[in-house]
Amino acid sequence: MKRRGVGLALVLLLSLLVPVPSAGAAPARSDGLSLVRVALPDAAMYDELVASGADIAARPRVDGGQLLVDLVLSGSELDALVARGARTVQVIEREGDGAARYAQSRAKRAAAADTLHFLSAYWWTSGGQTFLQTQVATTAIADPDVEITVTWTTADGTTGSFPLERFEDAGEYQYHVALPQPLPAQPVKVSATSSLGGVSRTITPTAWPGSTPPPAPSGYQEDFVDAYMAPTDIKARLARLARQYPGLVDLVDLPHKTQGYRRTATAYLGDPASAAVVVESVKFGDEGPNGWQVKTVAPGKPNRAAQATWRDRVLTVSLATDASGAVISTTDQVAALITARFPQRFNAFVADGSAGKVMPVAGPVTMGDGLAGSIPHKPWTVQALRIGVHRDGSRIGVLAYSQEHAREWATPLVTLEFAERLLANYATDPATRQLLEDVEVFVIPTVNPDGANYSFQDANFQRKNMVNHCTGTQRDPRYADSWGVDVNRNYSVGSLFDGYVGASANCLSGTYAGTGELSEAESNNVIDFTKAHDNIRFVMNVHSYGGYFMWPPGAYAMPGRVTLPRPSAEEAAFFQASAKRIVGAIASSRGTVTWPSQTGPVADVLYSAAGNSADELYYELGIFAWDFEIGNDRWNPSTGEWEGVGFQPPFPEAHAESQEYADGLVELLNVARDYEQG
DSSP: OOOOOOOHHHHHHHHTSOOOOOTTOOOOOOSSEEEEEEEESSHHHHHHHHHHTOOEEEEEEEETTEEEEEEEEEHHHHHHHHHTTOEEEEEEEETTHHHHHHHHHHHHHHHHHOOEEEEEEEEEEETTEEEEEEEEEESOTTOTTOOEEEEEEETTSOEEEEEEEEEEETTEEEEEEOOOEEESSOEEEEEEEETTSOBOOOBOOEESSOOOOOOOOTTOOOOOOOSOOOHHHHHHHHHHHHHHOTTTEEEEEOSSOBOOSOOEEEEEEEETTTEEEEEEEEEEGGGTTTTOEEEEEOOSSSSOOOEEEEETTEEEEEOOBOTTSOBOOBHHHHHHHHHHHOTTTEEEEEOTTOTTOBOOOOOOEEOBOOOOTTSOOSOBOOEEEEESSOOSSOSEEEEEEEOSSTTOTTHHHHHHHHHHHHHHHTTTOHHHHHHHHHEEEEEESOSOHHHHHHHHHTOTTOOSOSOOOOOGGGGOGGGGGGOSOOGGGOSSSSOGGGTBSSOBSOTTSTTBOOSSTTOSHHHHHHHHHHHHSTTEEEEEEEEEEEOEEEESOOOEETTTTEESOOOOHHHHHHHHHHHHHHHHHHHHHHOOOOOGGGEEEHHHHTOOOTTOHHHIIIIIHOOEEEEEEEEEOEEETTTTEEEOOOSSOOHHHHHHHHHHHHHHHHHHHHHHHHHHHO
């Protein structure tokens, strides 16, 4: 029923009544209104209230012979009704109660919104130290200031706590997490609380990874690497293995030759700090231009036009002069002259900051590619090992490949150690022999040999290959250590060119994706080799560093952080279960444990990597594709800190990584065989 305002008639009626309260009635109040349930003595009083426009809140009803009416009225108005025989049954609410109840509802709503849930809680022991890592999500995702604390308890009743940090990716809240925390013993329960008053349920942490392979048998041979290996060393090692184990190994040349460890020859003509032109050969330096010379000269006579001549491997530019004989050629004019006069030999451009300046008399300067002469400069044939008793595609295939990124020196040590273990133990270890009966193994130790040569010889942090797609002033030799394509951003699924995040169109960027999908020989080698051996159903891409174990999806698009399609529930469970087996195998070597927070899809546990090879292999070819990031952080008990190891750690660390991750690759073969055998 629609409420009516208190009318003048009711006011006059009530004002005539004598306020004599009955026993048990609510006390008279003159301040504010109340909603009151009143028992009226008869229907006539109700009719009077209706006629007077009283604020009747609900339809009257009869209960036990009483006529009950809910009225909004003041204390004095209620007293007047009571004086006429009415009785107060219930004060339902008073004016002012609403504000308090509104505040209470908001507080309750806030508490309800701060629901905490453990996404994971795992413990493990490494090097005699127990660690706990948890991920907790809150439903109060819009509040960046929510603080979450995890409390743990061990079996003997010892307790402690640690804070979690909010983790966002691409501006989207993911969860709260912390680095693995050292504990005095195995935790038996954990709970979480938040600064908003949220409380999680208490749970029991799970042992991670919960899987340990059987120990290697007596006499099992391992430890086949004793130093870092550059591509020339790897090439020699592959040839030796093919000769040593002809009944188990085929050495396969991949179809696409890489550019090779080569660059064009360049020189600064002039001084880049004042005025200079960069002169670059069209051909690679090793094809003849290394050693060419270039110079500018002043003719010493007035009104001369600029000229360029080529004789005896020397490029000479005679500069233009004015009527007084002064040089008037600008850097722009000289660069244009060289390029136009000898387009089959030279490309020239103005150095940064030199545009429009008068060209100085300079040289002769010698052109060169700046590369080490001891390294082969010709196009490189990437090679793979094909290992197995049945090298005919009749057995399920597993591919391990490494060094897509040049600076990751320890990764080929993993794949070569893995290959040598299989070959050396075939004759003496029944388990290895059975694996090579059941599984065909493919190993590409260095996908990116050119970039690797550059990393070993010239710039340790070189990540990319050596193909220079830059144009204009970005070809300036001062950018030499930034040229190249990131091979693991050059694939065609979830690529930069499809709008995915995690690669760059800038040729100087460390994640430069190239001129288009699969523009590079290195990426085409991986895909075409895999397509040519369609029994390959499992793949591991070995990277470093950081200690990750990952699988697709590896990229997302923005806005909205929309990932590539997620694996089905069944495949996701298989990825996770297999990862635990392999992580357990890695840990069996020296106790290194890949953290649970770093085990999962690439896009979730690392970042978006547009155009990576695992996504291509999984989505296009239906292959179970994983990524290692070897080189786990090491716990320093003296400082109580986790410490990184880097791309090129001291060799004893790299050696240890090769041993433990080779254990992981062997377990991958067991995973593949179990999958095939159902």
